Amino acid sequence: MSWDVWGHEWAENLLKKHIAGGLTRHAYLFTGAPGIGRRTLALAFIKALYCQDPPEPGGFCGSCRNCKQLAKLQHTDLFIGQAAAPGETLKIDTVREIQHNLNMQPYAAPWRTALFLRFEEANLNAQNALLKTLEEPTPLSKLMLTASNENALLPTISSRCEVIRLRPMALDALAKKLETARMMLPDEALRLSHLAGGRPGYALQLADSPDDAERIVSIAQDGIELLGQGTVQRFAYAASFKDVKKRPVLRETLQVWQSLFRDLLLSVSEEGSDSPVSFLDLKDDLEKYAAKGSPKIFRESVAEINRMISYLNANVNLQLLTENLLLNFPNL
Numbered sequence: 383m384s385w386d387v388w389g390h391e392w393a394e395n396l397l398k399k400h401i402a403g404g405l406t407r408h409a410y411l412f413t414g415a416p417g418i419g420r421r422t423l424a425l426a427f428i429k430a431l432y433c434q435d436p437p438e439p440g441g442f443c444g445s446c447r448n449c450k451q452l453a454k455l456q457h458t459d460l461f462i463g464q465a466a467a468p469g470e471t472l473k474i475d476t477v478r479e480i481q482h483n484l485n486m487q488p489y490a491a492p493w494r495t496a497l498f499l500r501f502e503e504a505n506l507n508a509q510n511a512l513l514k515t516l517e518e519p520t521p522l523s524k525l526m527l528t529a530s531n532e533n534a535l536l537p538t539i540s541s542r543c544e545v546i547r548l549r550p551m552a553l554d555a556l557a558k559k560l561e562t563a564r565m566m567l568p569d570e571a572l573r574l575s576h577l578a579g580g581r582p583g584y585a586l587q588l589a590d591s592p593d594d595a596e597r598i599v600s601i602a603q604d605g606i607e608l609l610g611q612g613t614v615q616r617f618a619y620a621a622s623f624k625d626v627k628k629r630p631v632l633r634e635t636l637q638v639w640q641s642l643f644r645d646l647l648l649s650v651s652e653e654g655s656d657s658p659v660s661f662l663d664l665k666d667d668l669e670k671y672a673a674k675g676s677p678k679i680f681r682e683s684v685a686e687i688n689r690m691i692s693y694l695n696a697n698v699n700l701q702l703l704t705e706n707l708l709l710n711f712p713n714l
C-alpha cells in the first residue's frame with residue numbers, strides 16, 4: 383500500500399525498508415525546492431513510524447489515533463520548528479525548546495520527533511545548537527530536517543543525516559495526477575505542471591487557488607516586458623517596492639523571475655531544447671526575447687537574481703535592491 387505521496391517512489395520505498403528492517407536512522411534531511419513535497423514525505427514517514435495499526439511493515443493506516451493526530455500536526459510526540467515565515471530566521475531559542483522536549487520520554491509513540499522546516503533559515507547559532515543533538519542523540523528521539531539543499535547547511539549537520547534528495551516529478555505524470563485528484567482538463571493540468579516546475583505540492587497549491595497561478599504568470603509577464611523597457615519604466619517598477627511590507631511580494635517576484643530566466647536560457651540554448659519551460663503561456667515572448675539574448679546573458683541574470691534573493695534576508699531597502707537588479711537586467 384502506498385503512502386499516497388505524489389512522486390518520490392524511490393524515497394518512499396527506501397524509508398519503508400528502513401522501518402521494516404528496524405534500521406531507521408536517528409536523523410533524516412529532506413532536500414529539494416519548496417513545494418516539492420519534503421514536508422509531506424517527512425510526515426508520511428513519521429506516520430509510518432507512529433502508526434498503531436500498520437497494514438504492512440512500513441505502512442500506515444491513516445485512521446488510528448496517532449495517524450489522525452499527525453495528519454492535523456497535533457501529536458504530543460511531534461515538535462515542529464521553523465522560522466516565523468518563509469525567508470525569516472529560525473533562532474536558537476526554537477531549537478533549544480524543542481531539544482528540551484526531545485529529552486523527555488514519548489507519551490504515545492515509540493519515539494519523540496523533531497521536524498525542523500526550511501532549516502537553511504536557521505542562523506549559525508541555531509545550527510550549532512542542533513549539532514549537539516546530532517552528535518549525542520537521545521535514544522528515543524528522531525530528527526527530521528527539510529532544506530532547499532544540503533549545501534545551505536553546516537556540513538557537519540548534513541553529514542550526520544541520511545539525506546533524501548527530492549527531485550521534481552515528470553510533468554506528464556504530475557499532470558495525470560492533477561487530472562484525477564482535481565478533475566482538471568488535460569491541457570490545464572499540463573499547464574499547471576509546467577508552471578509548478580514538476581513540484582507536486584506547488585502544483586496542488588496553484589490548482590486550489592487559480593488566482594495564485596494568474597498572479598505568477600502576470601509577474602513573469604512583467605519581467606519579460608521589462609527586458610524591452612528603458613530606465614524610466616524600470617525605476618517606476620522598482621518604486622512599487624517602496625514599502626518595507628512588500629518584502630514577501632518581492633521575494634515571490636524574484637522567485638518567479640528565476641524561473642523566467644531559466645526559461646529564456648532553455649529557449650536560447652541547444653542543449654535546453656528538450657527541457658520543458660515553466661511559462662507555456664509566454665511561449666511567443668520567450669522565443670522573441672531568447673533570440674535577442676545569449677546563454678551567457680541569461681545565466682548572468684539568474685546569478686544576479688539569486689544574489690538579490692540572498693540579500694532579501696538582510697535589512698535592505700527593497701526599492702534600491704530592485705533598482706539595482708533592474709539596471710543590471712539585459713536590455714533587449
Ligand SMILES: [Zn+2]
Pocket residue numbers: 432433434435436442443444445446447448449
Ligand atoms: Zn495508523
